[in-house]
Amino acid sequence: MDIKANTSSLLKILPGHVRLVAVSKTKSIAEIKASYEAGQRIFGENKIQEMASKWEALPKDISWHMIGHVQRNKVKYMAPFVDLIHGVESLKLLEEIQKQALKNNRVQHCLIQIRIAEEESKFGLPPDQLNAVLEAAESMSHVEVIGLMGMATFTEDQAQISSEFKSLNSLFEASKKNWPKLTTLSMGMSGDYPLAIQCGSNMIRVGSKIFGERNY
Numbered sequence: 001m002d003i004k005a006n007t008s009s010l011l012k013i014l015p016g017h018v019r020l021v022a023v024s025k026t027k028s029i030a031e032i033k034a035s036y037e038a039g040q041r042i043f044g045e046n047k048i049q050e051m052a053s054k055w056e057a058l059p060k061d062i063s064w065h066m067i068g069h070v071q072r073n074k075v076k077y078m079a080p081f082v083d084l085i086h087g088v089e090s091l092k093l094l095e096e097i098q099k100q101a102l103k104n105n106r107v108q109h110c111l112i113q114i115r116i117a118e119e120e121s122k123f124g125l126p127p128d129q130l131n132a133v134l135e136a137a138e139s140m141s142h143v144e145v146i147g148l149m150g151m152a153t154f155t156e157d158q159a160q161i162s163s164e165f166k167s168l169n170s171l172f173e174a175s176k177k178n179w180p181k182l183t184t185l186s187m188g189m190s191g192d193y194p195l196a197i198q199c200g201s202n203m204i205r206v207g208s209k210i211f212g213e214r215n216y
């Protein structure tokens with residue numbers, strides 16, 4: 001895998017309004033540095049301990065995104081340095097984020113993860129609860145919800161993926177009318193990012209396409 005070349009070519013073909021989160025979970029410091037050298041500055045991880053040790057070891061102009069499922073008791077470890085938490089799916093979690101952000105004297109940017117996949121196992125807030133959560137977030141001094149995130153069903157069926165992405169984009173567009181702070185729509189991974197961009201995504205989370213397959 002030529003990580004530097006993969007990063008460069010992906011950065012080159014992306015439309016200007018689409019930001020790339022390079023998903024570096026399980027990958028080494030050296031591998032992340034290779035992508036960094038190609039100009040990549042946003043990296044995504046799904047385990048806070050792993051992310052914190054990489055944050056300590058790597059240049060401080062890297063923006064770290066938490067893309068995984070977030071447990072409430074782990075928020076305190078994110079609050080000092082994570083730039084964007086993608087997987088917020090409950091008001092209780094948002095309240096804990098507010099508490100920890102306040103302690104750290106930071107405003108924590110968050111995305112609300114919406115349940116768009118038909119399959120049962122996926123995380124996320126049911127779309128009909130979004131307004132209530134956004135309403136509650138308004139009164140939180142140290143939380144700023146800047147957009148939505150979603151994951152499509154794990155399937156080869158392009159029509160199904162497309163329809164799930166389109167439904168998230170419609171929710172995003174409709175919500176923006178009431179909540180102008182919503183600017184970011186995080187959807188699309190290695191297998192489906194071109195489709196996600198067609199469906200309105202402006203932030204993609206790409207791992208294996210840059211770093212190669214993961215060995216868990």
Ligand SMILES: *Cc1c(COP(=O)(O)O)cnc(C)c1O
Pocket residue numbers: 023025046067068151189190191205206207208209
């Ligand atoms: C691992 C992961 C990705 C990246 O997956 P690839 O298929 O390797 O691009 C994107 N989003 C989330 C939430 C992930 O956990």
